[in-house]
Amino acid sequence: MQGLKLSDPFNYENDIKYSKNSSVSFWNDVATKYVHWDKMYENVYEEIIDKEVWFNGGMLNTCYNALDVHLNDEELREEIALVHVCASKGLQYEISYKDLHHKVCVFSRALKNLGIVKGDTVVIYMHNSIELVIAMLACARLGAIHSVVFGGYLSNSLADRIDHCKPKILIISNYGFVIDKVHQYIPLVKKAIELTKHKPSSVIVFNRKDIQDVIEDNTSIENSLDWDNLIKNLEPLYEYVQVESTHPLYILYTSGTTGEPKGIVRETGGHAVAINYAIRNCYGLKKKDCFFTTANIGWVSGHSFVVYGCLFSGVKSIILEDITSDLYKHYWEIISRFKVNSSATVPAIIRLMKNNDPNGDIISKLNVSFHKNIYLGGDKSHPTIINYINNILKQSVTDEYWQTESGWGMLMYPSKQLAYRDCSVGKPMPSYNITIVNSNGEEVKSNEIGEIVVKKPLPPCFITTLYRNEELYKKKYKSEKHGYYKTGDNGYFDDDGYFYITSRVDNSLSICGSMIREDSIENSINKHSMVNECSVIGVEDPVKGQVPLAFIVKNKSNCDMNNEMFEKEINKLITEDLTVIAVIKSIVYLHH
Template identity: 35%
Template structure:
């Protein structure tokens, strides 16, 4: 079947489509149907089935005689170590940790916070929770104490599993003092903590509350898998605090299993025994879906990478890992690729490695600018698949389904909607727009399996954030359009559509034009307040390594480019050169904070920022442009 036939089969009979997809999962008792719509617009999937995530991700592969296959490959250029763990070893380790948690009173439905770096033990902790029906909430390792405290109070964990430290290039991040401070700040106190002591730093344990990882598991009986209902929460994942109070996205067990199995096979083209690598972090949704659960459910080998795209030790580290692990499909963020491209514009590092096993590169996390996509395609000579999804959806909304068929790509488009997603561009009144017109991107309800059914302890907020603006739809918060071939274009967050003298313009479209300048490595465009026009666009440009042309010339050329490609209506006249852009740890540019600084408003340091010093640099750059005014 080709893509159109598969999508049509879903449209014709969604229940039949998802029940067939569910056959690839091992159920303790099969669900009677796929969709449970008795509480619409709050939908659930496979609610009356009984199933266990850990069984499907680990045990069933061992039972099928594939226990000697590598399940997790840990690649840590920071510690200069590489280590493989087989499915059989993983089963033993996970059952042991799960048994210890059970012995300390952790039961089905209890919450456990996991606060760890990119080490296999982070995945083992997630799987151990899944094994006994506990609900995990992974918090990005090294997150600030007050942010961790907010999450402790919201999900009230019985236990916290943490590591003594994380490792960044040239520095140790002390996790334990952050954890201790967070518990001090939080009103809710966990009953106990389990600390994985890394050799780079042994943390001080608090007697009676803290246990060492190995001591905690000593002499315990390994735990069996506990079947849970299809609508039992598998985990809570808090979306970044860039938007104020974090939102606890809930993922149900049955839907997650079915959706991840389907997406691994049909989007990423991964089957049992294949090798898959998503270069992300377990603290983000990509880490949940495509470092931990997706590849393991599919019976593949997954890579856990503790390093950076550049500087650990060089811009060839990704290609070395792809070569050495014979990676078939690779997933990273455009920001990582831009960092590599900036250091290696001619692709010299790529040429040093044999990448013949690599069949596709997948990009997601923010918009993939055409220049970066073309650079990757030229040097890697494989399909570069920009695809689009969200923490809330848990798996791709739109993609090029390489496992079904490779569709023609259109630069700037994450391709077409996947089965389960009826995607529309809507006007302010919630009416579908004709092809090519910019609107709010929304998905007709019900959302497919694997997407969020609600927010933890916040149903009203869930309704308000996603369902109320366009009744009958899920509001994505992204702006874009659909072309005459059904290809989707995501131009910006709805907040990044600016109004210049009555014209609604996408900052994403301007960024695309600027990124096409041969000297520009990456860029950001924001809308700043303008007394006359309402808003004016302002550009921040980072240049390629080794570029030594006069900066004012480059700025002038960029202003001309936007005028030529988008038109005088864009009124793009303000731009400056900066060394780097402020980003979250997951690579998203902090545009909203930049806008506040430019407009002279009060702003608060985003909890998710990668390096706070960059905002001082942005403030200085804004002064050269005469901002903030007054």
């Protein structure tokens, strides 16, 4: 093992060997190569009272690493950093690294003027857009902790998150597209604030006026601040706040929880190091490349790659606002128009393509020669999906596996350096010590199904606690016997070390790549006055992967309501509590 060092260009086998030999040396090399430290860390890795700590003593700023580091690069600073596309409306906006830096610094000044300081939390509830990224980066510049709420959540879910993380301010849009519909955010936010015990001191509203056929809701929020008026004539804040490596960059609430929200905390130092390594090596992207994913910024893939991963590495990022039923057309058109080098999506989108364009007629008319990689995640990919892409694109497509908790790829086919195997999500990424255990916590042999776990040391960026709920973190994620991290997913590995996902350990459904618990849906259904009992299971769906099917026993109240109206009311409850993604496909009515 003597003489091992970080590969350049990336070589998977080399980095696997190096990280297995010395995880500490491996990550020290990554941290010094890719990250700007205002103060170098004292220790690469240590355990302090059963808590794993990476880069302790180091000081840095995420916004500086995403933007300021590029300003002296004459080749990059004028390059386009972000492109916002609203495909269904034919809208496109773009911004260079230089101009993005200026706008972030101006908005940072606005937040500072409102009293935002290091350690404050800020909830962001906006459409997928450049302004959303500006809000995130401005928070990071000040050392404030941002919590982006997916725009598909409605008032109840938003209120839960506000009460849990207690933001000093909210930053919202007036409206935005979520799936096929326009969401009017202002009335949703107003209702959420009415429901909360914690009241934010200010609400900043980005009032977009770019879609002419949207009829705006006339609801207003008392004492709200207009984004444009707030930044008018402000001087940019070029200074930035240095934060500790362990300082939270963001809180991201996972879907499908019951009871108190489950807030994933992402530490600044580990995040900057791991995401830099992943985007440049595992995904093989380099400066001035172009990356496109259908991920919403409100999800972890949006944070890790649409925003931070691309900006850290000088890659152009395409932000898609609207996921519509016509996405099977727009996906390839976007790749062709922007000369996209790599893309990522969920199997549900590929199934949509396969159903609507089985012969690949759309892609055959476009130039996608720049496109080299497509990554699938969030759900299991059936071989028919892989074969479809291989046939129409004439390029390899690979599956991957990771979680909100990990922040970056755990199992995948990095930069196409592993031969693909049907139904496998690949092999562990460098520094991940992943295995399978049985119900007693004992490691099993190849081809035996059990729970997927990760051994210590967990790589940088990995979750180390839940926001304001250390006990739930230990209960949910830590195995009592060995202290392994429990993924909550069952699977196995074959004789060659390839991993396969079989099912969830708990009763979660994978709907369009989002994990939604069955009992969360049941809780919403049980709120209806006509429901006596209910049970929810997942059934296969040709596009979404899984959809919820409800078995319901009605009580005798309000017997005049027909089933169509009843089902609309049920889905309204689910949408309000969870998200529109979780609506019931159909209901089976039982007598008992």
